[in-house]
Amino acid sequence: MQPKLQSTGEAPILTRAMAVHAWAYCPRLFYLEEVEEIRVADERVFEGRELHQRLEDEEVDDLHTFTLESESWGLKGKLDACRHRDGHWIVVEHKKGRSCKGIKTVDAWPSDRLQGAAYAVLLEEHIEQEVTEVRIRYHADHKSVCVQVDEGMKEELRQALQSMDLLRASGQRPAVTAQANRCIHCSLAPVCLPEEERKEEDEDWEPLRLFPQHHERITLHVVGHGTHLARSSEQLVVRPLEGPEEAFPVEQIEQVVIHGYAQASTQAIQLCMARDIGIHWMGSGGRYFGGSAVGSGGVQRRIRQFEALRDSAFRLNRARELVQAKLRMQLGFLLRATRKKDRHALKIDPLLLEIRLSLATLSSCRTSEEIRGNEGLAGRAYFGCLDCLLLSDLSEALRFNGRNRRPPRDPVNALLSFGYQLLYRDMVAAILSVGLEPSFGLLHTPRSAAYPLALDLMELFRVPLVDMPVVASLNRRQWDPTKHFRKIGPAVFLTEEGREQAINVLEARKAETWRHPLLGYSLSYHRLMELEVRLLEKTWMGHPGLFARWSLR
Ligand code: SF4
Structure with a gap:
């Protein structure tokens, strides 16, 4: 009998078969993905998708990639494939990784078995015919494992689904898994920060760096009067009024910042929105006007933040x-x-x-x-x-005679103000990407249009990310008071050339790596900004010991 394919429509909450796999691997992974709606598509996830696409193209099985739902099981799932052999249907599940090897045996991983059983009961209900076999193909070691789906297996699945419902209703993020080696292969490790929690609980713990060292994608600054940001297929193209244009594949870009009177086309903005690329606008004086809110906006996380x-x-x-x-x-x-x-x-x-x-x-x-x-x-x-x-023989115009702002009245203050605005923008982006609400702050009160939490957290980074590179660049004699600055009444602003140079100096600093004194691993300052937001979130999740604990050596 050919199974009738069923498309996913409006339905009561059904647990995804993938979530069954996540739960069996680590209940916290299930909770982060299913309840907090955090999903990270890392290299491994993309490799998995590629494998499935390739298999679909090869068409070695009888049926491919179709979705089934069952209200009686409370399940839904997208089956990789199934085969019809000797009058029976067999579920086929493809895994890009390796099988579970014993001394002389090859087996399926428990999480894969349970996921396979979920597909089997879905198919069984749909074709109204017993499905007792799942074949799991492990592509990394070219092994196939047959899993028998008997009553015992179905009962295991039933109980697992009940536990998932309870966990979903609890509103409590489970503890990190005791099997630390699982975290090494977990796509959510950079969000979950299991090693950091272990370190906080045990100061002798030597954390592995599961948090990425660098941002893989860049921040694209569009500077220059009349410079135009356009879309060309899956690329963003920067077209200055004079000089050659530059194209950037969209997957290389994390954020776009439009400075001054540079322009962005609707098509370019739409591409950014479609790809979750934050797009921000800054005035020619360096003021941050605002930007798009990109990132996971899990409501549960914001409620927890608000309550804390x-x-x-x-x-x-x-x-x-x-x-x-x-x-x-x-x-x-x-x-x-x-x-x-x-x-x-x-x-x-x-x-x-x-x-x-x-x-x-x-x-x-x-x-x-x-x-x-x-x-x-x-x-x-x-x-x-x-x-x-500052160097004692620096030009008098580049000396610092105290902090002034709104507007800055000398070149050093112009540089500091511009740097703090860029930092504020980065901080807003980091907070949104973590899924917190920038309006709920610690110290700053919501008196202006600025987000209090971003103003709070940027305090951690003013010295290393703005003051230090500004002082160092002044001492390297990188600044020309006439070429890089312009005076308008009492105010001093960066010229276009000055802004470009300031962006280069400050972005280079953000990309520098630095060894975290408590966690013992190195990461870029840019990544550190995100890490501190995540560590702040941990302070109201029962792990207050790592937030804001670092300092310059
Ligand atoms: S990183 Fe570890 S503790 Fe966190 S969800 Fe993944 S497996 Fe579970």
């Missing part, structure tokens, strides 16, 4: 950790940059003392106003020292 941040004591502790980290970094940078200088002659000893005192006072602050007060005092002292870090 409604607790003022919890919020105060996180805000304290954040500001402590910022002040440690300011102090660390000043000490490192003046290591070979006579601090007494520079007259910065009292300012360094001011930062130390603010840092020490933070632990006794009882309100967010007190924390902000200390942060402000330390900030004034920090910026009071900054000019001492």
Whole structure:
């Protein structure tokens, strides 16, 4: 009998057969994918899709890739294939990996067996004929394993489905698996951060780096008056008014930033939206106007965030950790940059003392106003020292005489303001990509159009990602006061050339790798931004010990 193929339509909640596999592999994986709706398509996932496409093209089986549903089982699934042999239908499941090898035996992995059983009961119900066999083909070692689907197997599946329903209803993310080696092959490891949780629970644990070191895709900045961003097939093309155009395959791009009066076509914007590429607009003065919200928007994660941040004591502790980290970094940078200088002659000893005192006072602050007060005092002292870090023979126009903003009134402040706006944009993007709500913050209150959480978290990165590269580039004499800056009334802004150079300096810094002192693995600063957002989320998931714990060495 030919099975009648059934298309997926409106239906009660049915568990995907793939989710059965995920649950058997690790209940937390099931929860992250099915409840929190986090799916990561990594290399392994793409390889799996390719394999299935190839097999479909080869047509070695009798039926290919069709979807079945069963309300009685509460299941749905897309079968790879099935074969008709000796009057019986056999489910065929293709896996790109290896089989489970015993000393002299070859077997299917338990998660593959259960998934295969799910397909068998779906097919059985559909054709109204017993399906007792699943063949699992492991392509990496060219082994095939036959799995018998008997009553015992069906009962196992029934119980597993009940456990999944309970887990779904619990609203509780399960603990990381005790079988740490499973995490190495798990596509959700960069989101789940199992090694980081293990490290937090056991300080002797030596975490493996499952979190990617770099961003595989780039941020495309479109700069220049009249520069046009267009679409050409599956590419984004940057067309300046003068000079050659440049094309970028869409899969290489993570975000697009349109600066000043550069333009983007509707087709280019649509392509970005369709591919989950964030697109952002910044004014010619460097102000961040806004952008598209890309990323997983799991409502459950935002509810958890909202509930955690409604607790003022919890919020105060996180805000304290954040500001402590910022002040440690300011102090660390000043000490490192003046290591070979006579601090007494520079007259910065009292300012360094001011930062130390603010840092020490933070632990006794009882309100967010007190924390902000200390942060402000330390900030004034920090910026009071900054000019001492610049070469003594630098042009007078490039000296730093204190922080000013809105508008910046000298080139160094113009550079800092531009850098902080880029950093803010990056922080918004990181928060959205993790699936948190940038409007619920720790310390900053929603007084302006800016997102409080992005303003909070960028405090961790102002020194390493803006102040340090700006000071270093000034000392490398990369800036020309007339070529790179323009004055409009009291305000000083970067010229187009200046903006391009600033983007290069700051993006290069973001791509630099750095060894996390607690986790022991290296990653780029760009990745570190995302990691800190994820570690912040862990603070309200029972793992508060790793957020904002790093500092400059
Ligand atoms: S990384 Fe490990 S603990 Fe996390 S979902 Fe995957 S297998 Fe489970």
